[in-house]
Amino acid sequence: MRETPADSLAWFAGRWDAPERLAVPLDDRGLNLADGVFETLLWRSDGPVLWPQHWQRLQRGCALLGLAPELDPGPIQALAAEGFRRLGSPSGQAALRITVSRGPGQRGLALPQPQQPRLWLHLHAVTPCFAPVDVITSRLVRRHGDCASSRCKTLNYTDAVIARREARTAATDDALLLSSSGHYCCGTAANLWIRQGMDWLTPGLDQGCLPGIMREQLLRQSNCREHPVSRHMLLAGGGFLLNSISCRPLRSLDGQAPHRQLSPQEAERVFKQLVVDASRT
Known part of the structure; x- marks a missing residue:
């Protein structure tokens, strides 16, 4: 070695x-x-x-x-x-x-x-990442809530690779995937959260998103809940992509900036609080 x-x-x-x-x-x-x-x-x-x-x-x-x-x-x-x-x-x-x-x-x-x-x-x-991301809406990949493989992390990440390549071809960082219902579901390797007033919303598992572990932690908070996410809602409230290694604010969607944006410092606070809460459970 x-x-x-x-x-x-x-x-x-x-x-x-x-x-x-x-x-x-x-x-x-x-x-x-x-x-x-x-x-x-x-x-x-x-x-x-x-x-x-x-x-x-x-x-x-x-x-x-x-x-x-x-x-x-x-x-x-x-x-x-x-x-x-x-x-x-x-x-x-x-x-x-x-x-x-x-x-x-x-x-x-x-x-x-x-x-x-x-x-x-x-x-x-690693060092957890909180840098903002520019994303596109993938035209090549969709998630299906009734698909059994959406419930766990299988080794088949071909769709994520296709969507990430699509994003890079468009000179952006990542792609958001739509569900079969037409609502936003997730990123290629992270759960999607958006802001609505004082609340935080994330797509339900029926949209085909992975039941993320950090997602589950955040859902324990009183102002966080599942809700279908539309393009209008995302651009109105802004949001972030969350997984076990990062919390990255959305800076733009298909070249359009959300009306409200989370700063990297706010994203870092969200992530670190989840880690602190995890250590107490």
């Missing part, structure tokens, strides 16, 4: 090393069919943020796909803590990704018997 500090570190099959030095076998169904799930969470010097909630969502995703990962989260958390110490992030923070694939399989969709799920970890040194 490399001796000098690095910005990322991974674990697979009992070994910590640089990610580029580790290899998942080419018969893995996660690689060939996106047959698996993952979680990404913030790890700080005082420990993981909202570990139980992330682990529960990972378990729900595994149950949906019929996977059976390590049932006891304790060893995985201890392994991740070791990786965090090895990484030595300069900011004292890292993004931890836990990936579970169905494991080896033959050609085709038939489920292998017996199944041998694989798990690997990936740590990246």
Whole structure:
């Protein structure tokens, strides 16, 4: 393993090393069919943020796909803590990704018997981001609330890649995805929140957005609730994109600035308060 500090570190099959030095076998169904799930969470010097909630969502995703990962989260958390110490992030923070694939399989969709799920970890040194974003409305990708895969973080992120490429082609940072009903749903990798008066609104899960862990935390506040989000509402109130690593204000939508905008400082306060609240639960 490399001796000098690095910005990322991974674990697979009992070994910590640089990610580029580790290899998942080419018969893995996660690689060939996106047959698996993952979680990404913030790890700080005082420990993981909202570990139980992330682990529960990972378990729900595994149950949906019929996977059976390590049932006891304790060893995985201890392994991740070791990786965090090895990484030595300069900011004292890292993004931890836990990936579970169905494991080896033959050609085709038939489920292998017996199944041998694989798990690997990936740590990246990070500093949570609060920079404003310019977004477009994706014309190529839509979310569907009645689709089972919208409920968990599967390895299939092709739609998000397509929409993000669409945004970059338009010289913007990200794309907002519409639901099949025509309302705004989410960003490519974050939940959408908009302001309406003194309240904060986010699309309901029936719109096809991922049940985000930080989204769930924010919904516990009395002035936060689910509500369909239209273009008019978004441009009138402004908003932000929220995930476990960032809270980014919307600076423009399709080249038009919202009438009200959240500052990076306000977004940082929202994020940090959620992290503080998480540490108390």
